[in-house]
Amino acid sequence: MENITSPGYADTSTSNVKLIILTIACVVFVLAFLYYFFAPPAFNIGPEQPIPFSHRLHAGIKEIQCQFCHPFVARSINPGIPPVEKCLYCHKYIIPTHPEILKEHRYFNEGKSTPWVKVNYLPEHVLFNHQRHIRKEIACQQCHGAIETMDRIKGRQFKMGFCIECHREKKVNVDCWLSCHS
Numbered sequence: 001m002e003n004i005t006s007p008g009y010a011d012t013s014t015s016n017v018k019l020i021i022l023t024i025a026c027v028v029f030v031l032a033f034l035y036y037f038f039a040p041p042a043f044n045i046g047p048e049q050p051i052p053f054s055h056r057l058h059a060g061i062k063e064i065q066c067q068f069c070h071p072f073v074a075r076s077i078n079p080g081i082p083p084v085e086k087c088l089y090c091h092k093y094i095i096p097t098h099p100e101i102l103k104e105h106r107y108f109n110e111g112k113s114t115p116w117v118k119v120n121y122l123p124e125h126v127l128f129n130h131q132r133h134i135r136k137e138i139a140c141q142q143c144h145g146a147i148e149t150m151d152r153i154k155g156r157q158f159k160m161g162f163c164i165e166c167h168r169e170k171k172v173n174v175d176c177w178l179s180c181h182s
């Protein structure tokens with residue numbers, strides 16, 4: 001019996017144990033990592049923004065109208081992301097020394113726009129225009145979800161099927177895909 005536990009044999013078995021422990025540690029780490037990123041509520045949250053701007057707070061709790069900050073949505077192809085001036089319109093007086101608001105001041109003084117991360121995408125060849133939809137009184141929420149409950153907008157990759165489904169339902173021209181793809 002003594003012979004079996006030669007120094008060499010004992011060494012491989014401890015290094016095997018180390019290897020097993022290391023493997024388990026790795027698996028646990030990877031699972032924890034995946035959980036952290038994909039389990040709710042993190043699952044349903046958008047990318048980090050340069051300033052943690054919350055639609056839940058502004059559009060939800062404070063009930064600021066969408067079109068106050070996105071004023072061109074009904075008039076132009078570009079809905080408009082509010083410039084720093086618009087934030088400071090309120091934040092010159094409201095929590096003016098909050099560190100995130102000071103960040104806004106810095107952007108303003110440097111004449112830079114805030115580098116917001118875009119979260120909604122359409123396939124490149126699709127021409128989408130808010131105007132006609134807003135004019136038909138389709139709520140923002142029908143396409144964007146309950147924005148007023150979101151701290152960080154997750155956004156979406158809009159698919160053709162989503163557009164066509166509603167167009168069929170509302171009996172809107174679906175042939176337009178041919179003419180719009182230009």
Ligand code: HEC
Nearest residue numbers: 051052053058062064082086087089090091094095100101
């Ligand atoms: C119509 C007024 C108004 C506008 C415009 C406005 N805010 Fe606010 N904001 C508020 C109010 C009210 C609060 C709550 C202040 C408090 O907590 O006392 C707030 C709070 C905040 C906070 C702090 C949130 C926290 O967790 O403490 C940040 C950051 C912020 N706003 C960023 C912005 C940015 C960026 C813009 C421009 C895109 C903006 N706000 C535009 C009214 C406004």
Ligand code: HEC
Nearest residue numbers: 058059064065066069116117118119120140144147148153
């Ligand atoms: C106080 C200003 C303010 C109000 C009010 C506001 N927004 Fe925004 N919105 C922003 C800012 C700033 C961004 C860019 C940062 C971000 O994505 O959170 C933005 C981004 C968005 C985006 C994502 C744009 C993209 O990247 O594709 C959508 C969609 C949107 N807003 C819809 C709405 C809707 C719908 C409402 C009303 C329920 C609303 N917003 C009210 C300031 C505002």
Ligand code: HEC
Nearest residue numbers: 066070073079080118120121122128133138139140143158
């Ligand atoms: C019929 C569906 C639909 C409705 C209704 C709608 N949107 Fe959008 N919205 C979209 C799509 C699709 C995009 C992505 C467009 C793109 O990337 O060119 C978008 C993009 C945006 C953006 C980001 C624009 C940018 O510069 O990246 C904002 C802000 C926005 N919408 C605000 C609103 C607001 C506010 C309302 C309500 C007044 C609204 N939307 C109603 C479909 C809709």
Ligand code: HEC
Nearest residue numbers: 127128132136138142158162163166167170172173176180
């Ligand atoms: C919730 C319903 C709804 C959704 C979702 C929707 N649409 Fe529409 N769309 C309409 C309605 C209603 C009209 C008709 C407006 C009018 O009569 O002026 C329309 C009109 C249009 C038109 C003009 C059609 C024409 O014949 O001139 C285009 C282009 C369009 N939509 C593109 C899109 C795209 C692209 C998407 C997906 C990103 C989309 N729509 C999603 C309801 C919707």
